[in-house]
Amino acid sequence: DTAVSQTPKYLVTQMGNDKSIKCEQNLGHDTMYWYKQDSKKFLKIMFSYNNKELIINETVPNRFSPKSPDKAHLNLHINSLELGDSAVYFCASSQVMVANSPLHFGNGTRLTVT
């Protein structure tokens, strides 16, 4: 009965490779997000989608490309990985995309680029 699930949990890869992270939510929410948490635990939004439509793109390098095939799924593809991409990536969802709607987070994907 996992609400927001993302795979894989760990991802270790070399610089220059391309990788994807998948996210699915079974809460029936309209809105999904990708957040990046750096080594100092700072959380920063990367993207948000509302009903498959891109709403927020927070000046993320275009090596990062989100894709939402339907409102229950939001995947993140990363091209030409760099050392600085190492972080924990969290998928989240909210019922609607209004300011008072709490976020529901997945357990994160720890990406390590060597």
Added chain:
Amino acid sequence: AQSVTQLDSQVPVFEEAPVELRCNYSSSVSVYLFWYVQYPNQGLQLLLKYLSGSTLVKGINGFEAEFNKSQTSFHLRKPSVHISDTAEYFCAVSDDRDSGGYQKVTFGTGTKLQVIP
């Protein structure tokens, strides 16, 4: 733009002692305030939220927070902590002013609560 400040990066406290984790925010419009908890190797979970109404809000696991508009604060408190409360706590503020009516959440830098047996 909105911002959130959590002044304490780490707070050690003995088991069964009270704790307060501080959060201050800045915004020129009405905001919504949240506290989230992150246990090791897990995602964030909502502890409590202030949307409107009573300034004292109660959350899960015995936590509560008080919204103080004049001091722009939303401090988190628990009267008696347990070992299981050891985690990272994040304060967050949300408004829809700068994103075309859509929600934008800003998180604080987190406070690591370490409960000492």
